[in-house]
Amino acid sequence: xxxxxxxxxxxxxxxxxxxxxDMTFRLNFFLQCVSSLGWTAMNVGFYLIIFEHTGSIGxxxxxxxxxxxxxxxxxxxxxxxxxxxxxxxxQEFSEMIRTGGLDFALLKPIDTQFLISFxxxxxxxxxNFFAGGVIAAVSLWNLxxxxxxxxxxxxxxxxxxxxxxxxxxxxxxxxxxALSATSVWLGRNQSLYNxxxxxxxxxxxxxxxxxxxxxxxPLFGLFTFVIPILLVVNxxxxxxxxxxxxxxxGSGWYIVWAAVMTVFSLWASRWMFRKSLLSYRSASS
Amino acid sequence: MxxxxxxxxxxxxxxxPTFGHRVxxxxxxxxxxxxxxxxxxxxxxxxxxxxxxxxxxQIFLWYAVFDSIGDPEGDSAAEIGGFGFRDMVAxxxxxMIARAFSSMPGLASGIAQQIREGEVKRFLIQPIDLIAFxxxxxxxxxxxxxxxxxxxxxLVFFLARDYFVGGWPSLPVFLAFCGSLVMGFxxxxxxxxxxxxxxxxxxxxxxxxxxxxxxxxxxxxHMFPLTMLPESVLTVVNWLPFKYLAxxxxxxxxxxxxxxxxxxxxxxxxxxxxxxxxxxxxxYARGVKRYxxxxx
Numbered sequence: 001x002x003x004x005x006x007x008x009x010x011x012x013x014x015x016x017x018x019x020x021x022d023m024t025f026r027l028n029f030f031l032q033c034v035s036s037l038g039w040t041a042m043n044v045g046f047y048l049i050i051f052e053h054t055g056s057i058g059x060x061x062x063x064x065x066x067x068x069x070x071x072x073x074x075x076x077x078x079x080x081x082x083x084x085x086x087x088x089x090x091q092e093f094s095e096m097i098r099t100g101g102l103d104f105a106l107l108k109p110i111d112t113q114f115l116i117s118f119x120x121x122x123x124x125x126x127x128n129f130f131a132g133g134v135i136a137a138v139s140l141w142n143l144x145x146x147x148x149x150x151x152x153x154x155x156x157x158x159x160x161x162x163x164x165x166x167x168x169x170x171x172x173x174x175x176x177x178a179l180s181a182t183s184v185w186l187g188r189n190q191s192l193y194n195x196x197x198x199x200x201x202x203x204x205x206x207x208x209x210x211x212x213x214x215x216x217x218p219l220f221g222l223f224t225f226v227i228p229i230l231l232v233v234n235x236x237x238x239x240x241x242x243x244x245x246x247x248x249x250g251s252g253w254y255i256v257w258a259a260v261m262t263v264f265s266l267w268a269s270r271w272m273f274r275k276s277l278l279s280y281r282s283a284s285s
Numbered sequence: 286m287x288x289x290x291x292x293x294x295x296x297x298x299x300x301x302p303t304f305g306h307r308v309x310x311x312x313x314x315x316x317x318x319x320x321x322x323x324x325x326x327x328x329x330x331x332x333x334x335x336x337x338x339x340x341x342x343q344i345f346l347w348y349a350v351f352d353s354i355g356d357p358e359g360d361s362a363a364e365i366g367g368f369g370f371r372d373m374v375a376x377x378x379x380x381m382i383a384r385a386f387s388s389m390p391g392l393a394s395g396i397a398q399q400i401r402e403g404e405v406k407r408f409l410i411q412p413i414d415l416i417a418f419x420x421x422x423x424x425x426x427x428x429x430x431x432x433x434x435x436x437x438x439x440l441v442f443f444l445a446r447d448y449f450v451g452g453w454p455s456l457p458v459f460l461a462f463c464g465s466l467v468m469g470f471x472x473x474x475x476x477x478x479x480x481x482x483x484x485x486x487x488x489x490x491x492x493x494x495x496x497x498x499x500x501x502x503x504x505x506x507h508m509f510p511l512t513m514l515p516e517s518v519l520t521v522v523n524w525l526p527f528k529y530l531a532x533x534x535x536x537x538x539x540x541x542x543x544x545x546x547x548x549x550x551x552x553x554x555x556x557x558x559x560x561x562x563x564x565x566x567x568x569y570a571r572g573v574k575r576y577x578x579x580x581x
Contacts, residue, residue: 031492038499046508050350053365053513058349198338205342209349216345 010110011118018121032124040076040131047072062244063206066146069139071237075204076132077165078233082172084125087196089117090176094183100282113273117177143241153240161240164255167262168232174269175199175229181269181276203229206237208245224254228261302412310413311421318425323432334437340377347373366512372539374448376510378441379535384507385434386466387473387530389423396481397490406578416478416569423474454540461547465534468554472529475561482565485572506532512541526557 022029047068050057057063063071093116096102105115144152153161179195202210202223207230210220223230235258238246245251302310347370348357355363357370368376396419399405408415453459480497483490502508504527511522511532522528533554536542542550 031495034492035495035499038495042499042503042508045503049509049513052515054350054354056353057346059352061349061353194332194335198335201339201342205346206349209345212348215341219341 007110007114010114014118015121019123022123029124033127036125036128037131040128043072044069044135057206058209060244061206061208062246063241064243066139066143067241067243068206069135070143070241071206071233073132073136073139074165074168074237074240075233076128076135078168078172079200080125080128080132081169082176084122084129086117086173086176087125088120088122090180092116092120093180097183097280102280103282106277106280112277113177113270117173151242153242157239157242160255161236164236164239164258167258168236170262171228171232171258171265172200174265175227178269178272181273184276184279199227199229203232203234206243206245207231207234224257228258228265231258231261311417314418314421315425315428318422319429322426322429329430330433330437333434334440337381337437337441340374340381340441343377344374366510366514367541368510368512368539369450371448371450372541373510374445375450375539376535378445378448379538380507380531382438383466383469383531383534385430385438386427386534387469387505389473389477392419392423392474392477393481393494394491396478397484397494400481400484400572400576401488403578405576409573409576409578416565419478420474427470451540454538458537458540458544458547461551462534462537464551465529465537465554468551468558469529469531469534472526472554472558472561475558475565476526479561479565479568482568482572485568485575501527501530504528505530506535510536510541526561529554529557 051065051068055064057068093102096105096116105112108115140153144150176196202219207220207224210216210223210230220230231254235254238251239255351357351363351365351370351373354365355361357363362369362371365373396405405415408418454462480490480494483493487493504511504522504525506528507530511519511528514522533542533550537547
């Protein structure tokens with residue numbers, strides 16, 4: 001317990017330092033927030049245009065406009081938290097391996113994975129968390145007040161939503177740490193961000209749209225059962241929005257599977273991280 | 286000391302550069318930049334291939350969308366804004382080509398940085414024109430890019446050949462497509478160069494640049510075919526130059542632009558190009574007048 005409190009204090013210090021650093025260049029911080037929000041607005045515009053032409057994403061899936069915007073809000077919650085807390089650190093980790101700066105991290109009397117994962121917080125990314133909040137609030141209101149098939153999520157589903165939102169973040173974190181650990185073997189991993197973007201791109205849409213054809217089914221299987229990024233957004237979004245697909249028989253198993261995979265990916269990424277440290281050979285002297 | 290008595294007469298004025306000299310200079314710039322770009326080719330080819338990955342998601346997304354409004358494929362296939370499901374995928378692939386021509390990463394911010402850091406004064410002293418220099422280096426970058434990217438592009442287009450239901454367009458349409466790509470490259474270049482020239486007036490242009498990039502991304506048709514926009518918005522967007530950066534070449538190739546309007550549209554594009562060339566030149570000339578350079 002004492003140990004846990006110590007880690008909490010260290011993290012609070014990291015967060016405070018990052019905030020001080022961000023606030024040194026306030027205008028820059030503000031512009032970063034505005035640019036993330038601009039990007040969000042553009043995406044929302046894109047989906048609004050799609051829903052000008054269609055009633056739902058996929059025949060009979062039940063992802064109508066209001067429900068799909070809950071899905072998008074979920075994506076935004078998860079991505080903003082991952083990008084605020086883990087993205088800057090994962091990038092720095094790759095850089096530390098290359099420059100040999102990891103030596104200093106290994107010497108500190110604290111868990112190395114903790115130190116690597118939480119050192120820096122990119123506060124400006126949290127602006128998208130609020131954008132997600134606005135999207136979620138608007139679509140929940142629309143969902144409750146519409147004429148056809150109105151819905152108000154139950155308290156239980158909101159609680160489960162929060163739990164599986166966290167599970168989704170843990171899965172994303174594991175994938176990211178595992179990805180950046182590969183830079184120990186590859187020497188340099190500059191395209192980490194690109195690769196991250198391409199992988200998470202799959203998680204941004206309802207999972208069942210992939211489940212067809214000779215290309216889709218293997219992708220669906222891979223990203224559900226091996227690298228479970230399709231579960232990250234889909235499971236919490238299905239719990240909260242309760243579209244038709246979530247009422248199909250057997251779809252409850254995805255929730256169980258997401259819980260199992262959260263534990264497994266955290267464990268696997270920890271194992272991979274430690275394995276990669278064993279192969280680390282400093283730089284120069 | 287004799288060395289100190291060197292007079293200006295010992296350095297006769299250089300003869301005015303002939304056209305041949307200029308071409309020689311351009312050729313040298315082109316060769317140097319080509320060499321520069323070809324250093325990391327393997328990484329580059331792989332990176333290009335990875336860029337097609339998001340299209341896979343787009344294929345599934347649009348299949349789902351078309352599936353919910355009607356038949357995605359077949360004789361009575363559903364259409365959105367004049368695009369069927371297969372057209373839509375072909376459209377995204379073609380905008381990749383269009384963007385490969387018209388996108389200018391780092392051009393505007395590079396110019397602004399050169400102005401801020403005073404590097405631009407070298408062009409005021411040396412007999413090389415800044416805009417011409419930038420244009421040639423950009424051409425070299427693009428040539429190097431195509432030389433390597435042609436393989437991944439060919440592979441992806443071969444794999445996706447079934448999405449091109451119309452097959453190859455007729456020769457005149459194809460020529461118009463090529464013309465629109467080249468003009469798209471030039472419009473992209475002069476548009477961004479003009480934005481960079483704003484650096485003569487304001488030191489920091491990155492936020493302005495970001496806003497314009499955002500607009501350009503949305504209104505160029507990179508995210509979706511512009512014909513999906515509501516009628517009133519579409520009329521405005523049609524009069525903006527952004528559509529030449531992505532939508533227009535792709536729409537030509539897919540024969541979404543009626544053949545009798547094609548020539549007129551090409552002339553309008555050429556008009557925009559001339560406009561941006563003049564704007565860029567004027568901005569540069571005015572900017573240089575304001576500019577003051579100090580030190581070595």
